[in-house]
Amino acid sequence: MTRRPEAAPRAPLSRDRVLRAAVELADGIGIEALSMRRLAQELGVVPMALYKHVANKEQLLDGMVETVVGGIGLPASGPDWRGAVRHRILSARAALLGHPWAAQVIRSRSGPTPAILAHLDSVIGLFRAGGFSVDLTHHVMHALGGRVLGFTQEVFDAAPDPDPAARPAMPPEAAAAYPHVAELAGAAAHDGDSVVGGGCDDQFEFEFALDLLLDGFERLRLQGWTSGARRAGGGLIA
Amino acid sequence: MTRRPEAAPRAPLSRDRVLRAAVELADGIGIEALSMRRLAQELGVVPMALYKHVANKEQLLDGMVETVVGGIGLPASGPDWRGAVRHRILSARAALLGHPWAAQVIRSRSGPTPAILAHLDSVIGLFRAGGFSVDLTHHVMHALGGRVLGFTQEVFDAAPDPDPAARPAMPPEAAAAYPHVAELAGAAAHDGDSVVGGGCDDQFEFEFALDLLLDGFERLRLQGWTSGARRAGGGLIA
DNA sequence: ACCTGAACACCGTTCAAGT
DNA sequence: ACCTGAACACCGTTCAAGT
DSSP: OOSOOOOSOOSOOOHHHHHHHHHHHHHHHOGGGOOHHHHHHHHTSOGGGGGGTOSSHHHHHHHHHHHHHTTSOOOOOSSOHHHHHHHHHHHHHHHHTTOTTHHHHHHHSSSOOHHHHHHHHHHHHHHHHTTOOHHHHHHHHHHHGGGGGTOOOOSOSSOOOSSGGGSOOOOHHHHHHSHHHHHHHHHHHTTTOOSTTSSOOHHHHHHHHHHHHHHHHHHHHHHTOOGGGOOTTSOSOO | OOSOOOOSOOSOOOHHHHHHHHHHHHHHHOGGGOOHHHHHHHHTSOGGGGGGTOSSHHHHHHHHHHHHHTTSOOOOOSSOHHHHHHHHHHHHHHHHTTOTTHHHHHHHSSSOOHHHHHHHHHHHHHHHHTTOOHHHHHHHHHHHGGGGGTOOOOSOSSOOOSSGGGSOOOOHHHHHHSHHHHHHHHHHHTTTOOSTTSSOOHHHHHHHHHHHHHHHHHHHHHHTOOGGGOOTTSOSOO
């Protein structure tokens, strides 16, 4: 019927189309299986055609990050620094949900993309407007770490199988060797949970830690904390 | 003089020697440059010789993790849960210092090695002995996340150049676009610091966040907190 | 029985040849 | 001038041939 026997999409390639296809492909097959060659195949083009739109694979990854982080909504501002920061961080988390490779890729890059800088700038701005000193804001941003972009901070990146029945039970000899882990796993099991990172309520765990930190920040702010108050080996509060 | 003209080491290969060489090589050239072929070359053997001692590269990485995590000292126990947990986590951090690839490799593996399980078990045990319920201990372990193994939780893994003069100054147009980031970077600069993750005092930032969390944990324990007390969108304390 | 070199199926990227 | 296929220097791992 047509002179083009290929069924491949015919839309002309563009940087944006390449990046959106890369994000979709990484979501589908995982970041470790994403290659320039595989991506080109998906787009129905020869591998070298991609190099017209991204200089190399590093730039492709940066562009993918930019695409995802750019999806974070604009900041809510207001007199309540705690609510505003909390909302902005949970927005970042929502934007990165469904792209489990994003945290790993961002951490592996050496520097921030413009969209990341814009996000960090807005969060820092919320702290400053809320009465935090430059000094305290600095340490507070470090304390949030990757959490400011919504990263979960589990020991293992990979989420276990969401079906509890598909997860192997802890064998008796392991339960004997690691009794405290077994106790936690056992108690969590009839909640549909597992050890650390298991089928737990990720959103609850994220907010639990976030709220602990935000409450701690507020206390330090009220105390007028400065880094001159460092005490070796002790707690931050007396 | 000898019938073997090669200068390569002659000690017979063993799993332990392979793992120690791999750790040393990853420390030196970085984890992304560590390959089976490069490691074999370093040991003066043919690549396939490694497969006598590790089944594949995944097992090599697991073994490397085991080697490093196995270096965490035994737990200090005592009546003071806070000091004991703090000491154990800082020991983990010390053991992983100098192996910047370890956090990334551990996170990328799908499950815990025995040494990691042993470490988690000991920390969980300290919380339980300190009067934490199974429920609270569960959420507290999630809140610590990778920090329980001493991971720093920065947005970017790679530490910038420790020499402040070697780090590029923020260009004026970037400072205009991201004024709050620029304010922090400027204030930190005459401390020899940079933005988030820059030449800051990593140990101080780690302990700052750790102490905030430990203080929060202690408050929840004293309150007799249970996860039944979840309140949507609010803080953990009133 | 043991060891190992060649081979396979990849990878990112360069480059020269073809249109 | 533009595009692209072959090629280069890798990679983890299989497998059969050689001792």
